[in-house]
Amino acid sequence: DTGVSQDPRHKITKRGQNVTFRCDPISEHNRLYWYRQTLGQGPEFLTYFQNEAQLEKSRLLSDRFSAERPKGSFSTLEIQRTEQGDSAMYLCASSLDRGRSYEQYFGPGTRLTVT
Amino acid sequence: EDQVTQSPEALRLQEGESSSLNCSYTVSGLRGLFWYRQDPGKGPEFLFTLYSAGEEKEKERLKATLTKKESFLHITAPKPEDSATYLCAVQAASGGSYIPTFGRGTSLIVHP
Numbered sequence: 001d002t003g004v005s006q007d008p009r010h011k012i013t014k015r016g017q018n019v020t021f022r023c024d025p026i027s028e029h030n031r032l033y034w035y036r037q038t039l040g041q042g043p044e045f046l047t048y049f050q051n052e053a054q055l056e057k058s059r060l061l062s063d064r065f066s067a068e069r070p071k072g073s074f075s076t077l078e079i080q081r082t083e084q085g086d087s088a089m090y091l092c093a094s095s096l097d098r099g100r101s102y103e104q105y106f107g108p109g110t111r112l113t114v115t
Numbered sequence: 116e117d118q119v120t121q122s123p124e125a126l127r128l129q130e131g132e133s134s135s136l137n138c139s140y141t142v143s144g145l146r147g148l149f150w151y152r153q154d155p156g157k158g159p160e161f162l163f164t165l166y167s168a169g170e171e172k173e174k175e176r177l178k179a180t181l182t183k184k185e186s187f188l189h190i191t192a193p194k195p196e197d198s199a200t201y202l203c204a205v206q207a208a209s210g211g212s213y214i215p216t217f218g219r220g221t222s223l224i225v226h227p
Contacts, residue, residue, distance in 0.1 A: 004158075031213060042119075042202055042217030043159065056214060091158050095213070102147050102206055102213060106158035 025094030138203030
């Protein structure tokens with residue numbers, strides 16, 4: 001198993017454009033999380049899936065953000081009409097519901113720059 | 116609301132100079148406390164999970180401990196390759212949410 005993968009690693013876009021990121025979790029993991037991280041801050045929760053069901057979204061998440069996880073495998077995060085404030089590292093993590101063990105394993109992230 | 120405060124924000128050590136990082140937390144029942152290492156431009160790397168007060172875990176030069184209010188990450192005889200940001204996160208036991216709350220991290224630089 002190669003761990004969590006994310007694509008692309010870097011994305012530069014112009015304000016107002018739509019962007020989509022992909023995350024492939026560790027194969028046996030049933031939970032998948034999206035986070036946003038800016039410089040000097042810890043990861044900020046965006047949304048979370050258990051299998052294909054989106055169970056929770058951050059109250060701070062704009063309607064411009066949408067995420068899917070078809071068939072409970074890979075996930076996509078789309079940002080519509082990007083703004084300069086969307087510039088950040090977008091992290092994906094996965095975990096396995098296994099008794100009391102809830103640690104998350106992160107991917108390398110997608111660095112978004114909105115110009 | 117769950118809160119995690121990490122201190123110091125930044126720490127500079129000489130190689131071999133042992134020290135500790137602190138993670139203070141407020142949570143309504145602790146399901147787990149997690150430590151991660153993050154290198155610049157990369158995703159966090161899982162280090163430890165601690166579940167209950169008194170628990171300790173070790174990995175190479177790192178040792179994590181847990182009390183009812185805080186956790187420490189002890190670094191013994193650090194090397195330059197230990198330079199990174201160390202993140203602490205807590206997961207509450209109440210409700211069905213599995214969303215951890217992260218601190219802002221401690222940036223560690225170890226000089227040769």
